[in-house]
Amino acid sequence: MxxxxxxxxxxxxxxxxxxxxxxxxxxxxxxxxxxxxxxxxxxxxxxxxxxxxxxxxxxxxxxxxxxxxxxxxxxxxxxxxxxxxxxxxxxxxxxxxxxxxxxxxxxxxxxxxxxxxxxxxxxxxxxxxxxxxxxxxxxxxxxxxxxxxxxxxxxxxxxxxxxxxxxxxxxxxxxxxxxxxxxxxxxKKPPDRSNNFRIENWWMLEDDFQDKWVNDWKATERLPSKERWKSIRNCMKQWAVSHLTPKKKLEKLANQIQKVQMQHPSMRDHAMEEALLVEYEKAELQHEQYWQQRSRMEWHNLGDRNTRFFHTVATNRRRFNLITMIRNEDGNLTGCEKVIRKQLVKYFSDLYSPTQNSLLEAPPGQSQIEQNFWNVLQQDIGPKIPTTAHYYITKPQNTVK
The missing domain is CATH 3.60.10.10 (Endonuclease/exonuclease/phosphatase)
Known part of the structure; x- marks a missing residue:
């Protein structure tokens, strides 16, 4: 060697x-x-x-x-x-x-x-x-x-x-x-996801978001479903550009608060300082929601604080969600981004094709009802109870029919 x-x-x-x-x-x-x-x-x-x-x-x-x-x-x-x-x-x-x-x-x-x-x-x-x-x-x-x-x-x-x-x-x-x-x-940098769009939870705390959403929803009610969502997405993108991200907002507010607090107490605008502090707390909450949305961890409730470990969990989950390989119709694995996108589009197109309509219109069976029941129990009740109780409530049970 x-x-x-x-x-x-x-x-x-x-x-x-x-x-x-x-x-x-x-x-x-x-x-x-x-x-x-x-x-x-x-x-x-x-x-x-x-x-x-x-x-x-x-x-x-x-x-x-x-x-x-x-x-x-x-x-x-x-x-x-x-x-x-x-x-x-x-x-x-x-x-x-x-x-x-x-x-x-x-x-x-x-x-x-x-x-x-x-x-x-x-x-x-x-x-x-x-x-x-x-x-x-x-x-x-x-x-x-x-x-x-x-x-x-x-x-x-x-x-x-x-x-x-x-x-x-x-x-x-x-x-x-x-x-x-x-x-x-x-x-390696992940593939370009600039075309991806999702609603951010922290937007809900912006004063004008609800009115913006309602107005856009009403304005597009005559459009076909696909075109309607496309139009709303574009409107939301434009709205998001005009609003600072929580991180940038925190930086801006911190600078403004510092300028006010650098003044002599007798000359300081205390009302402005109080208003800026309230806005800063609101931006902190938005920042928490930004990372909470990316972690999807049951144990992270909204009151928890940001930590380096929490950011690591969110980063690792983003890497986990990244699809780097997929198995095509021939059963072969491929890492080509274009092939992956094409395969995903084809899968969901086939899934929601008219041939699947009979399955959607059929009444739910016993097993489907039971499965939905346990899914609701785990998702809606599970996060609200202690871990030990969560295990006993959500573990498989003998069904009484």
Whole structure:
């Protein structure tokens, strides 16, 4: 490995030599990048990466021991690194799965080493970066009846790191020469969603929103449904442009309040100061609603305050909602944005076609009524009761007919 890296001449590297049948480790980076090796062992290489446009952060290349009982010290070491540095990215072959869904074939029971790995990721607040491509990164390459597939390779990051690179994702490349598939970790902007439009909850707190909505609704009542919504959408877009976002409004009000408070108390316009403070509280509420709408977390009620963790949850959910691949009619996965849009349009066009009309007009069956009942119970009642009671009320029950 060292000989190969020296031959390239355009990379710097840190190598842990192989020991016996155990393979070694190598972490390489392009010359000119500011990278400092902090620590290393037979199972990891820890470096500090200092990009030009971001604060420094820690990258750890991880190799979990195939003898799983030896990994406890590794998770303890990773925990210490996270506690010491904050913005940390762990990537590599962890030789562990996080759940039974990450394994196909063989014994499906979770072992103690899997539970240790789960506890490590949960206690450290790590985020499992979402991936594109096949679900499994390793196989034992046996015949069909004895084949086992697992997701052993991944990227785990702390919330602080995710704040620096919210659009990062992992690409599982084809498994060709090895029993593992290579993983490609990329930082990429999401596809342009400038055409997307949604009503923002914080708009409801604007004084003129309700009148604007009612007037636009009445003015378009003679239009066909599709044209009506298109017209209202355009009107709402124009209205939104004329109103500051909660963040910009908070900045503007803070500057105005500061100017008033810089005046001598005897010369200060106290009525204006009070009015600005009221407007600031209103803008804070709008800002809370802005992030609440993006998180959709049951536990986040309107009175909760913004935190870095909350922003991380909202950012991660936005990444979760982003469709990067879809299976076409032939059963093949594709990541082409145009194909994804075309496939989604076709699916919903077929779903609401006249051929489906008979299903819509048919009376609901017993199972449909029961399902709707439990959906309403979970959505309307669930968030309003304690977590323990929520479990007993919404868990499946024996039906009395």
């Amino acid at each position: 060292s000989r190969m890296m020296r031959a390239t001449r355009s990379f710097e590297y840190h190598v842990i030599p192989a020991r016996g049948q155990s393979g070694g480790l190598c972490l390489a980076w392009r010359q000119g990048m500011e990278v400092q090796v902090l620590n290393s062992s037979a199972n990891y290489i820890c470096v500090r990466f200092s990009p030009k446009d971001k604060p420094p952060w820690i990258l750890v290349g991880v190799y979990g021991d195939p003898k799983h009982h030896r990994n406890r010290w590794l998770w303890e070491t990773m925990t210490q690194i996270i506690q010491l540095h904050g913005a940390v990215c762990l990537m590599g072959d962890f030789n562990e799965i996080l759940s039974s869904e990450e394994k196909y074939g063989g014994n499906s029971n979770l072992k103690s080493n899997t539970i240790d790995f789960q506890n490590f990721t949960f206690d450290s607040g790590l985020v499992d970066v979402r991936y594109k491509g096949p679900a499994y990164t390793w196989t034992n390459k046996r015949n069909v009846s004895e084949a086992i597939y697992e997701r052993l390779d991944r990227v785990l990051v702390t919330p602080d790191w995710l704040q620096l690179y919210p659009n990062a994702y992992v690409n599982h490349l084809p498994m060709i020469h090895s029993d593992h598939c290579p993983i490609l970790f990329r930082i």
